[in-house]
Amino acid sequence: MPSFFNPNSLRPIPALVALVCAAQALPALAAEPFQIRDIRIEGLQRGDPGSVFGALPFRVGDTYTDDKGAAALRALFATGLFKDVRLDIDDKVVVVVVDERSIVASVNFVGLREFDKDQLVKALKENGVGEGLPFDKAVVDRAEQEIKRQYLSKSLYGAEVVTTATPIERNRVDVTFTVVEGDVAKIKEIRILGAKAFSESTLLGELDLTVGGWLTWYTKTDRYARSKLNADLEKLRSYYLNRGYLEFDVKSTQVTISPDKQDISINITIDEGQPYVVTSVRLEGDYLGREQDFRQRVLVQPGQAYRGDDVTATQRQFTDHYGTYGYAFARVEPRTEIDRKTGQVAVVLQGVPGQRVNVRRISVAGNTVTRDEVIRREFRQLESSWYDGAKIKLSRDRVERLGFFNEVTVDTNEVPGAPDQVDLAFNVTEKATGSLLLAAGYSQTDKLTISVSVQKENIFGSGNRLGLDVNTGKTSRNLVVSTTDPYFTDDGVSRTLDLYYKTSRPLNSLAEEFQLATAGTAIRFGVPFTEYDTVFMGIGAEQNIIGTASGLPQSYVLHRNQYGSHSLSIPLTVGWARDERDNPITPTRGSYKRLNLDMSLLGDLRYARLNAQYQQYIGLPWKLTLGLNGEVGLGYGIMGRSYPTFKNFTGGGLGSVRVFEQGSFGGVDITGAxxxxxxxLNLNAELYVPVPGSGNDKSLRIFGFADAGNVWRTQNNLGAQTLNNEERGQTNSLSDLRASAGIGLSWISPVGPLKLSYGTPLRSFKGDKIQRFQFQIGSAF
Known part of the structure; x- marks a missing residue:
């Protein structure tokens, strides 16, 4: 439980107690110095006598004085083990009489639901209340109050905590915290007073805190917390500053709670001030003789309303640009010159570069498993070279993208006595990189599927990946073993080895058993050409096995007649990918491009298979995101051979054209498969809308979609004869495109991305299989 307690608030103060008690005991200690004949300890029940003897500043045979007696009392009280200590003198024998504190035998909780018990026990023990520690009533009382404060942060204002200390044998105590949590207090009303330029509803839409709604059970945005309110006030201030209101001010915030501690009302009083328009942007200070370069990075536009975000972004652009020339501690200080009469403002940017520095040393800390070289090979900033802010940021991003760490930070430290040098410290927090996933999924096509995945992303701290994937379904079953070495060469060329066994059958096949099996192996190399571009090259070997059961599609039968039940192919792979999305799971901007070519020039099968995809994500106002996707696939039989049917593309359903059944596009074999x-060809458009009441949460979003596409067979296909081509609109032209539109829900669930959609066909033909409602876990675009 991070930061659950303030350690300083719970720490005992034995030193102060010792001083007071020692002062009180001094008159009784008045004695003439003497040589100590023996030392006895009385009153000790559980403690180790050695801990008492070790605290005493004298031994048998030493000379005893009052000063040494006072020091002994202070030392014994400082251990925190005793409630009372005194020294008696009996014929040159020092008798140490102690009254031990009770020891906490156990810490228990009754009624605890909101917090994790184990984390709470750990936090208490770190701060003086735990099994085996001395019992201190004051420390326990402070712990009780701190627990109550934590419940307040969870909007549980009616929570009650009662502490009971039960003495048991051997001077021990059981400590029990009895909690009555009560119900969560919900925000009933939020008012923004003083708004004139913008409607209250518009401003409320900028806040993360909301009143109760139909989805707040999931988002919990109707739970009040002071930290959340402060963050919302900053958002409100930013909203006005980005619209020219330079003098905007929050006059007051008032939070009231109902007598039954269930309803919270929030009143925010603001003073908008007046809007200002930027008339000019001036650069002052030292810009390294490159003022024109810096001016090109100014984002503040004269003639438009003042925008605080543009000023902040310009500051960041300037300091980053200073950093590329080695000025690690450059400052850019903005200043505004306001003319209230005309509502105009001039923006002045004062540049102070400081001294140019180079990087003396780069250290790495926090990697207990991952080898240093795995981290250091991602660095683009080198030691003994000029400081470059862009390279440092890129280095941090590359280390973070490894996926081995929860957090990656970079600290820039000055070198004492060397103002022209800095040290960089990369601090990482490792996370578990091994996973065992046992999952069951359900889709309308494959019905029940079971997946087992064992993966280790950072095996032995080497940065390599080892994985085993098993998937079962109605139309396909896969077993894949793969390993990836991301730095097969020092230049960053990756190598992936795959070993797989896959079985499949077409939709609507009369053969009830899997009659097509593909066993193969492949090796691929990824060559990074830029920070975003990677080229892939590889070669594999596949053995395709076709069974002999009745009901096989005619194309499978023809393939077996021509090549036999076992056919060999040697596919070569060449590909390219460029990923510039801001987030691969829930992107809001950026693009993704992919081009892949498989060719088999040796073996029984001779074919080429090209697949190209382009995705673009565009951020729109009101937190909307437009996603566009286009995908083209082409397959050819080459060197006089037909294109093999089991290399066909499929279409329809999620990842293709929704509303049509998964895998129902393309030709229909004379057996009906x-x-x-x-x-x-796939064309998709999705407009993502935040779920009302979810704030900025992107894990759950509503979307509207429009899809178009189809799959075509050609005469180059082996067994190209189909049923009712004309009736089904299969004329092998763009006039055959199917289209659909509808709405859906996207959720990043604990078991993977989940998409649900409901729509209607906009363009369909006789015989098409329609499924208006579709869902799948782990679906693509």
Whole structure:
């Protein structure tokens, strides 16, 4: 439980107690110095006599004085083990009489639900209340009050905590915290008073805190916390500053709670001030003789309303640009010159570069498992070179993208006595990189699927990945073993080895058992050309096995007649990917491009299979995101061979054109099986809308979609004969496109991305399989 207690608030103060008690005992200690004949300890029940003897500043045979007696009392009280200590003198024998504190035998909780018991026990023990520690009533009382304060931070204002200390044998105590948590206090009303330029509803929409709604059970945005309110006030201030209101001020905030401690009302009183328009932007100070370079990075636009975000972003651009020239501690101080009569403002940016520095040393800390070299090979900033802010940021981002760490920070430290040098400290917090996933999923096509995945992303701290994936389904089953070495060469060329066994059958196949199996192995190399671009090259070997059961699609039968039940292919792979999305799971801006070519020039099968994809995400006002996706697939039989059916593309459903059944596009074999085709086109558009009441949470979003696409068979396909091509609109042209539109829900669930959609076909043909409602876990775009 991070930062649950303030350690200083719970620490006992034995030194003060010792001084007071020692002062009180001094008159009784008045004695002539003498040589100590023996030392006895009385009153000790559980403690180790050695701990008492070790605290005494004298031994048998030493000369005893009053000063040494007072020092002994202070030392014994300082141990915190005793409630009372006194020294008696009996014929040159020093008798140490102690009254031991009770020891905490156990710490228990009754009625605890909101907090994790184990974390709470740990936090209490770290601060003086725990099993085996001395019992101190004052410390326990402070712990009780701190627990109550933590409940207040959870909006549980009616929570009661009662502490009971039960003495048991051997001077021990059981400490029990009895908690009555009560119900969570909910925000009933939020008012913003004094707003004139913008409606109250508009301003409330900028806040994360909300009144209770139908989704607040999930978002918990109707729970009050002072930290959340302060953050919302800053958002309100930023909203006005970005619209020219330079003198905006929050006059007061008033939070009231109902007598039954269930309802909270918040009143925020503001003074908008007047809006200001920027008339000019001036640069003052030292800009290294490159003032024009800096001016190109000014984001503040004269003639437009003053925007605080633009000023802050310009400061960041300037300091980053200073950093590229080695000025690690450059400052850019903005100043505004306001003319209230005209409502105009001039922005002045004062540049102070400081001294240019180089990096003396780069240290790495916090990596208890990961080897130093795994982290250091991601660095773009080198030791004994000029400080470069852009390279340092890139280095941090690359280390973070490894996925081995919860947090990566970089500290810039001055070198004492060397103002032209700095040291960089990369601090990482490691996380568990091994995972065992046992999951069950359900989709309308594959029905029940079971997945088992064992992965180790950072095996033995080497940065390598080792994985085993098992997947079962109605139309496909896979077993894949893979390993990846991201730095197969010192230049960052990666190597991936795959070993797999896959079985599949087409949708609507009459053969009830899996009659197509593919066993293979492959090796791929990834060559990074830029920070965003990677080129892939590889080669593999596949053995395709077709069974002999009745009901096989005609194309499978023809393939077996031509090549036999076992056919070999040697596919070569060439690919390219460029990923510039801000987040691969819930992107809001950026693009993703992918191009992949598989070719088999040796073996029984000769074909080429090209797949290209482009995604673009555009951030829109009101927290909306527009996502666009286009994908094209082309397959060819080459060197006089037909294109193999089991390399066909499939379409329809999630990841293709929703509302149509998964895998129902393309040709229909004369047996009725849907076996896809050698041409594919997908066009998708999604408009993501935040769920009302979810604030800035992107894990749960509503979206509207429009899809178009199809899969076509050509005469190059082996067994290209289909049923009712014309009736199904299969004329092998763009006039065959199917289209649909609808709404859906996207949720990043604990078991993977979940998409649900409901829609209607906008363009369909006779015989198309329609599924208006579709869902799948782990679905693509």
């Amino acid at each position: 849907y076996d896809g085709g050698s041409r594919k």
